[in-house]
Amino acid sequence: MPAPSNFSTRERILSVAEDLFARHGFAGASLRQVTAAARVNLAAVNYHFGSKDGLIEEVVRRRLDDLNRGRLAALEATTRREGHVLEDVLDAFIRPALEQSTADDGGAAFVRVLARAWAESDGQLRRFLADNYGHVLREFALAFQRLLPTVDRDELHWRLDIVAGALTYAMAGFGMIQRREGTSPTTHREHTIEHLVRFAAAGLREGTQSRAEG
Amino acid sequence: MPAPSNFSTRERILSVAEDLFARHGFAGASLRQVTAAARVNLAAVNYHFGSKDGLIEEVVRRRLDDLNRGRLAALEATTRREGHVLEDVLDAFIRPALEQSTADDGGAAFVRVLARAWAESDGQLRRFLADNYGHVLREFALAFQRLLPTVDRDELHWRLDIVAGALTYAMAGFGMIQRREGTSPTTHREHTIEHLVRFAAAGLREGTQSRAEG
DNA sequence: GTCTATATTTGGATAGAC
DNA sequence: GTCTATCCAAATATAGAC
Numbered sequence: 001m002p003a004p005s006n007f008s009t010r011e012r013i014l015s016v017a018e019d020l021f022a023r024h025g026f027a028g029a030s031l032r033q034v035t036a037a038a039r040v041n042l043a044a045v046n047y048h049f050g051s052k053d054g055l056i057e058e059v060v061r062r063r064l065d066d067l068n069r070g071r072l073a074a075l076e077a078t079t080r081r082e083g084h085v086l087e088d089v090l091d092a093f094i095r096p097a098l099e100q101s102t103a104d105d106g107g108a109a110f111v112r113v114l115a116r117a118w119a120e121s122d123g124q125l126r127r128f129l130a131d132n133y134g135h136v137l138r139e140f141a142l143a144f145q146r147l148l149p150t151v152d153r154d155e156l157h158w159r160l161d162i163v164a165g166a167l168t169y170a171m172a173g174f175g176m177i178q179r180r181e182g183t184s185p186t187t188h189r190e191h192t193i194e195h196l197v198r199f200a201a202a203g204l205r206e207g208t209q210s211r212a213e214g
Numbered sequence: 215m216p217a218p219s220n221f222s223t224r225e226r227i228l229s230v231a232e233d234l235f236a237r238h239g240f241a242g243a244s245l246r247q248v249t250a251a252a253r254v255n256l257a258a259v260n261y262h263f264g265s266k267d268g269l270i271e272e273v274v275r276r277r278l279d280d281l282n283r284g285r286l287a288a289l290e291a292t293t294r295r296e297g298h299v300l301e302d303v304l305d306a307f308i309r310p311a312l313e314q315s316t317a318d319d320g321g322a323a324f325v326r327v328l329a330r331a332w333a334e335s336d337g338q339l340r341r342f343l344a345d346n347y348g349h350v351l352r353e354f355a356l357a358f359q360r361l362l363p364t365v366d367r368d369e370l371h372w373r374l375d376i377v378a379g380a381l382t383y384a385m386a387g388f389g390m391i392q393r394r395e396g397t398s399p400t401t402h403r404e405h406t407i408e409h410l411v412r413f414a415a416a417g418l419r420e421g422t423q424s425r426a427e428g
Numbered sequence: 429g430t431c432t433a434t435a436t437t438t439g440g441a442t443a444g445a446c
Numbered sequence: 447g448t449c450t451a452t453c454c455a456a457a458t459a460t461a462g463a464c
Binding site: 222223224254255256257258261262 | 449450
Binding site for chain 1: 242412
């Protein structure tokens with residue numbers, strides 16, 4: 001996704017960096033690779049972002065803000081509806097991410113970047129994520145808790161840990177799962193969403209049907 | 215896991231590298247960090263492994279061979295039994311990995327290393343994994359196919375892609391999920407296995423119960 | 429805001445003594 | 447097999463002209 005050359009230097013860098021970070025990791029992609037691919041000067045990164053870490057944070061923040069807003073809005077819309085079920089909440093979590101993945105402004109790599117960032121267990125990126133992502137996860141955790149009242153707190157955290165990791169990984173792989181010929185991107189996306197939702201719902205609900213669900 | 219100092223240089227390097235690669239990624243951990251932490255000389259890496267890439271491959275290979283053998287043995291034992299079900303096959307996949315994770319020789323980091331390696335989409339490490347891991351995944355795919363005959367091939371690959379990624383990620387996070395006080399490591403591990411198995415089984419079987427399963 | 433040029437640090441790899 | 451010392455390439459970062 002080499003970013004149209006009529007974009008500003010700043011935007012070109014962000015766009016290319018997103019792609020390279022997704023492919024090679026944060027440590028694995030050098031500023032020289034980034035600036036060469038973006039066809040801007042090496043010094044431009046430091047001018048615009050201060051440092052490599054600054055660039056990384058900005059690459060993440062740029063789309064994460066949007067994603068967070070989309071997810072919280074979808075969650076609120078869902079939980080306001082009487083009789084919403086687990087699948088609706090999961091849809092609110094998954095759909096905004098995959099919609100961003102297929103937007104025409106090239107957000108395809110971002111979900112993979114997010115998965116990479118998620119895997120980084122130390123450093124300031126970890127704190128950054130906790131600060132800017134944690135509140136969204138907590139909101140969803142609450143929604144899940146309300147829908148699965150018979151599952152005790154520890155047990156639920158168990159399952160959420162697994163499901164969050166699993167979904168992150170699965171969504172990161174989304175761009176690479178080839179769609180069948182004759183299937184439109186939109187259909188393909190809906191297909192993916194449906195699978196992930198059902199898959200995660202089954203995992204979260206597992207063992208509780210007889211007690212909680214109809 | 216700083217490797218007892220009475221181990222050979224070679225073993226110390228492998229052990230420390232495994233830990234650092236798990237924490238910082240392959241590109242993120244330098245040979246200087248590795249050799250410093252292992253308290254061996256910098257030049258020892260090149261002597262024993264030829265290059266950093268050589269070290270990476272050896273870190274992966276060392277335990278992957280064991281893991282592959284364990285999984286295939288468990289799979290064969292399972293499929294030989296009349297009336298085995300999806301959960302049994304999943305157990306054969308998951309249990310050897312988590313047993314390695316809790317072995318006393320410090321294989322805890324390896325599953326995370328494997329997840330890192332799995333995420334690397336290019337380079338020779340990718341080929342290495344395809345060569346040394348692909349046949350195991352294919353065996354399991356066949357076993358799943360036999361147990362889910364009503365799911366067509368494309369659909370099954372869909373689900374396996376998701377499940378394999380999800381399990382890899384979930385198992386990688388295993389070391390970090392804190393166990394409750396008063397729960398033994400063994401109990402904790404059995405608990406985890408049970409959850410992952412049920413979770414994955416639900417995802418794979420989802421939508422097929424009415425047709426295939428009892 | 430963008431460029432050239434360069435400073436500075438870090439990392440991978442090797443030579444050669446022991 | 448291990449060490450010291452060193453080389454060389456690559457990476458981040460900055461200075462200063464335009």
